[in-house]
Amino acid sequence: MVNLIIEAGLSTATLQEELAAMAGAAAESGVLIVGGDTKVVEHGKADGLYISTAGVGVVEAQPLSAESVSIGDKVILSGAIGDHGITVLLARGELDLAADIKSDSRSVWPMVKALIDACPNALRWMRDPTRGGVSASLNELAGDCGHSILLEEESLPVDRAVRGACEVLGLDVLHVANEGQFLAIVESGSADIALAALKSTPGGSRACIIGEVVESKKSPRLLVRTPYGASRVVDMLVGDQLPRIC
Structure with a gap:
């Protein structure tokens, strides 16, 4: 409709x-x-x-849920992040900043179908990291499944222009909204199969494994390991998102 x-x-x-x-x-x-x-x-x-x-559909594959996520499962991202949020922010003309960045808005169904077909029994959870970005989606998952999520900062696919804009504006790209990407949690033994399926699908060339589900030492949280080997906590965004797009 x-x-x-x-x-x-x-x-x-x-x-x-x-x-x-x-x-x-x-x-x-x-x-x-x-x-x-x-x-x-x-x-x-x-x-x-x-x-x-508004859409109506039928669930044909096995139901996905945070409860099925286990320690050791891999986190897969379908492509580069931050493009949409930064594009909207720059398009509003409120900042004296210009960059050749385009929104990632697109249908993710071809890639989702490829993932379901490749490993239907190994797929645990999926989410589109829109408002609040990757951080919001994975923080919510950590709270729901009871485990922490550890991302590798060097594995995050971020275009140079987006990274530069985030640095200038003081934004963490993990908080920036996306429109044409999705996150998936896949059983460790099937992660390479899932990744190959995504990469062979149009639009999935930049899909990658960005982290894994790990045991929580205290409360479940989202962690990012820096190139220097240290880990930082990425909390849910406090206050209004920039830009506020939904």
């Missing part, structure tokens, strides 16, 4: 372009758009066009 909130005065060409892009994305993912609604609001009230969606 798709709902369109259209600002009066929006050009027909812009609306047609968005609908064509939507149809293409749905076809690529094997999704049917079966209905929706439109609402026209006064000029200046909707920033051009707002789009909201």
Whole structure:
């Protein structure tokens, strides 16, 4: 289902372009758009066009849950992080900063399907690291499964421009929102099979293993091992995310 909130005065060409892009994305993912609604609001009230969606599906693979995550399981990331959040922040023009960065917004279904097909019984948990980024998703997982998560900082796929923007703005890239990536926890013995399946799928060339589930010495938490061998704790983001995108 798709709902369109259209600002009066929006050009027909812009609306047609968005609908064509939507149809293409749905076809690529094997999704049917079966209905929706439109609402026209006064000029200046909707920033051009707002789009909201809702979907219904059927769970065909084994259910995934934090309770099935065990010590030694590997953390897999589908691709580079931070692109979307930094793109939105720069596009708002509130900062005197420019960089050649594009949002990672895309369908992750082709990669998710490849992962499910390759190791259906070894897949424990999945999440898209949107608001709050990788940090929020993995901190929540640590609390739910009762184990800590240890990431290798050198294994994190971050583009140079994104890393530079984060350094200038004082942001931790693990807190920055993503739109076209996902995290997966996979049983250790099947991690290489899962990674190979992702890398052989269009858009999955930068998939990588970024860490593992480890025993908690105190309370479950997210840890990152630096290139120098020390570990730092990455807590949930306190206060509003920058940029606030949802």
